[in-house]
Amino acid sequence: MITKEIIDHIEGEASLYFEMQEKRVDFVTVVFPHFRGMENMLKGKSALDALVITPRVCGICGHAHLMATVRAIEDAYKNSGHPIEVSNKAQNMRELTLTLEIIQNHLKWLYLVLIPQLNNFENITLSLTPLKGAYGASLATKALAILAGQWPHSSYMIPGGVTSDPTYIELMQLRAHLEKLSDFLEKETLGTTVQNFLSFESCKNFNKIASDVSSVEQALFDLRMHKKGFSHDDFIVLGEHRFTQIAKSRATRLYNVDITKVHVEDAFSPQEKSYAKNALYKNAFYETGPLARLISKDVKLIKNMHRRYKDSNYTRAMARIYEMVYLLQHSLDLVKEIDITQDSCTKSVTLSKVTAQGIGVVEAPRGPLIHKIKLKEGIIERYEIITPTQWNISSGTKLKPSPAQKAMIGLNKQEAEFVFRTFDVCSVCTTH
Amino acid sequence: MAKITKEERKNGIISAALALFSQQGFYVTTIPDIAQKVGMSVGNFYNYFSSKEILAKELILYISDYLGKNLREINMKEITTEEKIQEIVSMYFKMASDKPEMIEYFLRVYLSNREVFGSDCAGMICVSSFVTEMMIFFEEGVAKGDLHNQDFFSAFGLFMGYLGGMVFLFGEALLPEPLKEYEESISLNIYNALKHRD
Amino acid sequence: MHLNTETKPKLLWLQGVTCNGNSHSFLNLESLEQLLDKFELLYHPLLASTFSLSEITSLQNSCDILIFEGTYDPEFTRNNIPLKEILPYYALHAEHIIALGTCASFGGMFQSLAPERNSGLLYKVEEEGGPLIAYKKRVINLSGCPVHPEWLATTLQMLLAKHTIVVDDLQRPRELYSSLAHHGCTRNEYFEWKVDTKGFGLKEGCLFYEQGCRAPLTHASCNTILWNEVSSKTRVGTPCFGCTEPSFPRTNYFQTKTNMSIPQDVPLGVSKRAYLTVAGMAKTFHIKRLEGVLIDYKRDH
Ligand code: SF4
Ligand code: SF4
Numbered sequence: 006m007i008t009k010e011i012i013d014h015i016e017g018e019a020s021l022y023f024e025m026q027e028k029r030v031d032f033v034t035v036v037f038p039h040f041r042g043m044e045n046m047l048k049g050k051s052a053l054d055a056l057v058i059t060p061r062v063c064g065i066c067g068h069a070h071l072m073a074t075v076r077a078i079e080d081a082y083k084n085s086g087h088p089i090e091v092s093n094k095a096q097n098m099r100e101l102t103l104t105l106e107i108i109q110n111h112l113k114w115l116y117l118v119l120i121p122q123l124n125n126f127e128n129i130t131l132s133l134t135p136l137k138g139a140y141g142a143s144l145a146t147k148a149l150a151i152l153a154g155q156w157p158h159s160s161y162m163i164p165g166g167v168t169s170d171p172t173y174i175e176l177m178q179l180r181a182h183l184e185k186l187s188d189f190l191e192k193e194t195l196g197t198t199v200q201n202f203l204s205f206e207s208c209k210n211f212n213k214i215a216s217d218v219s220s221v222e223q224a225l226f227d228l229r230m231h232k233k234g235f236s237h238d239d240f241i242v243l244g245e246h247r248f249t250q251i252a253k254s255r256a257t258r259l260y261n262v263d264i265t266k267v268h269v270e271d272a273f274s275p276q277e278k279s280y281a282k283n284a285l286y287k288n289a290f291y292e293t294g295p296l297a298r299l300i301s302k303d304v305k306l307i308k309n310m311h312r313r314y315k316d317s318n319y320t321r322a323m324a325r326i327y328e329m330v331y332l333l334q335h336s337l338d339l340v341k342e343i344d345i346t347q348d349s350c351t352k353s354v355t356l357s358k359v360t361a362q363g364i365g366v367v368e369a370p371r372g373p374l375i376h377k378i379k380l381k382e383g384i385i386e387r388y389e390i391i392t393p394t395q396w397n398i399s400s401g402t403k404l405k406p407s408p409a410q411k412a413m414i415g416l417n418k419q420e421a422e423f424v425f426r427t428f429d430v431c432s433v434c435t436t437h
Numbered sequence: 438m439a440k441i442t443k444e445e446r447k448n449g450i451i452s453a454a455l456a457l458f459s460q461q462g463f464y465v466t467t468i469p470d471i472a473q474k475v476g477m478s479v480g481n482f483y484n485y486f487s488s489k490e491i492l493a494k495e496l497i498l499y500i501s502d503y504l505g506k507n508l509r510e511i512n513m514k515e516i517t518t519e520e521k522i523q524e525i526v527s528m529y530f531k532m533a534s535d536k537p538e539m540i541e542y543f544l545r546v547y548l549s550n551r552e553v554f555g556s557d558c559a560g561m562i563c564v565s566s567f568v569t570e571m572m573i574f575f576e577e578g579v580a581k582g583d584l585h586n587q588d589f590f591s592a593f594g595l596f597m598g599y600l601g602g603m604v605f606l607f608g609e610a611l612l613p614e615p616l617k618e619y620e621e622s623i624s625l626n627i628y629n630a631l632k633h634r635d
Numbered sequence: 636m637h638l639n640t641e642t643k644p645k646l647l648w649l650q651g652v653t654c655n656g657n658s659h660s661f662l663n664l665e666s667l668e669q670l671l672d673k674f675e676l677l678y679h680p681l682l683a684s685t686f687s688l689s690e691i692t693s694l695q696n697s698c699d700i701l702i703f704e705g706t707y708d709p710e711f712t713r714n715n716i717p718l719k720e721i722l723p724y725y726a727l728h729a730e731h732i733i734a735l736g737t738c739a740s741f742g743g744m745f746q747s748l749a750p751e752r753n754s755g756l757l758y759k760v761e762e763e764g765g766p767l768i769a770y771k772k773r774v775i776n777l778s779g780c781p782v783h784p785e786w787l788a789t790t791l792q793m794l795l796a797k798h799t800i801v802v803d804d805l806q807r808p809r810e811l812y813s814s815l816a817h818h819g820c821t822r823n824e825y826f827e828w829k830v831d832t833k834g835f836g837l838k839e840g841c842l843f844y845e846q847g848c849r850a851p852l853t854h855a856s857c858n859t860i861l862w863n864e865v866s867s868k869t870r871v872g873t874p875c876f877g878c879t880e881p882s883f884p885r886t887n888y889f890q891t892k893t894n895m896s897i898p899q900d901v902p903l904g905v906s907k908r909a910y911l912t913v914a915g916m917a918k919t920f921h922i923k924r925l926e927g928v929l930i931d932y933k934r935d936h
Contacts, residue, residue, distance in 0.1 A: 155867065578895075579895055
């Protein structure tokens with residue numbers, strides 16, 4: 006018998022159609038029922054208009070969409086024979102604000118999704134403090150807004166750089182907000198210093214701290230999540246950033262990738278129309294997001310976890326938490342590197358001279374986000390968006406399940422729904 | 438006999454000065470010349486204008502306001518952009534025929550002796566009422582889809598330069614026909630040069 | 636609403652076609668905890684709440700304040716129930732209805748996806764053509780893409796305190812939308828003296844003449860109630876896109892529409908003649924202080 010569950014309290018809404026056998030998931034298909042059609046909306050508009058429209062694909066990762074758009078436009082410039090120089094300063098600013106958006110995302114996921122969902126299991130009693138997540142996230146977005154003007158829905162990245170031109174005072178204020186966030190995390194979330202946390206090499210280190218993170222870690226163990234939720238153990242990172250490395254990996258072995266080998270196909274959803282398309286690399290599914298990124302960076306703790314617990318749900322969840330701290334350190338480093346004597350934005354030839362295609366790839370909170378643009382004299386002829394959730398939460402067939410489908414098989418329903426949420430589902434993006 | 442008001446006196450000085458400046462030039466014309474022409478004492482003249490430079494500035498403001506007022510009336514009419522061009526050309530040529538000293542003053546004094554007007558007339562301040570109306574004419578023409586969207590000065594130069602050139606030829610008595618005869622063809626030329634292109 | 640010590644007003648947060656942007660914007664509110672304490676949250680798409688989505692869509696409860704985020708598309712479903720059933724059910728008895736964001740106010744970003752069907756709660760772009768027009772007096776429009784968290788907080792506090800909310804002719808609280816996004820911009824002096832910025836990425840200059848800034852035509856308090864408490868678009872050199880007005884989304888956001896180099900739209904309520912006269916005059920004066928760079932970081936390097 007097939008039963009349907011509506012999943013909310015994710016970004017948007019999704020339906021899961023479970024095929025159960027003796028109370029275990031035998032197969033599950035995923036349906037994203039909502040459609041918006043933002044790609045069509047862009048047709049016939051000036052390429053720069055996409056800088057305003059695409060952030061509005063998603064309220065939680067709009068900044069990643071902005072960056073994918075600006076990269077796609079700059080790539081089109083290059084392909085039309087008018088390459089654009091972007092100063093180090095602007096590149097650092099872009100990477101910093103993108104990083105801060107990922108941090109706010111992970112914080113919200115931890116406190117608004119993971120902890121409440123863990124708490125739904127019998128015998129797990131964690132303290133519910135959703136507003137801690139919101140508060141921490143607001144510190145990250147405050148720092149972000151100093152450079153980008155506002156969050157959500159900033160459009161401060163433009164071809165050639167960024168619109169803002171920060172002063173020393175602003176950079177110091179930004180740093181102060183990050184330090185405040187760092188103190189907050191140490192006190193409220195980690196139970197130890199950021200530095201100490203980042204020096205952890207084994208899961209045993211969590212035993213020495215008493216904090217939200219150690220309680221979550223314990224709860225995951227108690228629920229045997231280190232033995233559950235295994236997927237294909239194939240990962241992919243496609244966006245170019247200093248906090249990760251472009252690669253695909255079979256377990257923890259890295260291989261080169263070629264972005265042109267990415268393609269999409271219709272989702273398998275016999276019960277109901279799904280507006281999400283599956284994203285694949287050379288016809289195979291890959292898991293994306295924090296775990297993939299940290300593996301590509303050869304991070305000790307994550308490698309150790311992976312050696313012991315493979316791509317279990319424990320590893321997947323802990324990687325998201327670890328990455329939040331890892332990126333906080335990265336952003337503190339980035340602030341120091343912003344050289345305000347450099348130009349924020351370089352001039353480029355007028356957009357009407359650009360007739361070419363371009364591709365922009367960034368790592369959004371949940372993994373690679375790809376924007377493809379086709380311009381004729383600066384006007385958008387075609388726009389295509391492939392989002393991270395299309396990788397992780399594709400809906401494949403029984404013979405060829407997606408990472409999330411595979412991870413749910415063999416679990417009871419509650420566990421399966423929990424595993425589903427540890428992929429940090431963004432239905433809003435997926436049905437752009 | 439009705440008493441001559443101060444305002445009328447002032448206007449008298451303005452027309453006398455306009456005539457003298459545009460015939461003889463700014464430097465050659467003296468205050469006593471002007472006072473004599475209006476029939477007042479030099480001392481009384483100073484009750485109206487404290488210097489020749491200030492008078493010069495008043496004159497250009499006067500001309501600009503005069504042109505601006507006429508243009509504004511045309512701008513407010515509910516007629517096509519092409520008809521507006523005809524009216525502007527006709528208004529300008531009429532002024533050149535009826536009050537040649539105004540145009541002469543603008544060309545021979547204002548444009549040729551910029552030092553006289555100093556920083557008070559920097560940029561287009563002293564001709565702002567006229568230029569503003571031209572801006573409104575152009576902006577509305579483009580907004581309506583009648584005129585080609587281009588740089589303001591390219592359009593302004595084409596329009597005013599053409600009219601100025603014709604008035605110059607007329608002033609030098611080089612035109613075989615009276616100015617009025619040219620109104621239609623010139624309006625059409627201007628419209629064709631500025632109109633919306635597909 | 637019947638506010639006494641035992642019962643808190645019941646707040647329901649419903650979504651139409653949306654990006655979740657207003658929900659996330661709201662989470663930035665500094666006094667979030669204190670504000671939420673004053674309500675019983677029946678449902679919120681991100682925050683813990685009394686009921687689940689399926690309980691809400693079973694249409695058996697009622698709320699005192701209904702917040703609706705997103706474009707209204709009657710056929711759009713939540714938990715398979717179309718909005719045309721959910722919205723009227725809760726709207727009927729809600730004492731106050733807040734249309735949150737430009738989508739819910741005027742149709743906004745997702746209006747064009749199904750222009751015949753989609754709308755805001757009261758307005759379809761500028762025309763009264765939304766599903767709740769009969770309840771107009773009870774509906775407050777909080778436009779913005781997204782809405783500033785403080786705007787929502789202020790409105791909720793005013794409702795709690797039973798203050799009369801004076802609204803403009805688009806049903807937006809004048810408290811928040813009476814002035815323009817231009818007010819308080821750090822570039823105001825450049826605007827006054829008509830000093831254009833020389834390009835993007837600079838602290839100096841105003842973005843009105845070339846870069847497309849819509850702030851002098853946009854009702855919003857972005858430069859007085861700062862975003863994330865720290866900044867605003869124009870402060871970081873991004874033009875205002877006019878996101879609080881029915882005309883949003885527009886096109887050509889990064890370029891001022893000019894006709895023969897003259898801005899097609901001039902500041903709200905100012906005649907073009909008046910604007911051009913003053914602008915022409917101001918442009919004539921060359922003010923050195925406003926023409927150079929404010930801080931020459933390169934000089935000492
Ligand atoms: S940039 Fe925009 S908001 Fe700022 S002063 Fe200029 S017009 Fe006003
Ligand atoms: S500055 Fe303009 S575009 Fe930006 S949020 Fe305010 S009203 Fe909207």
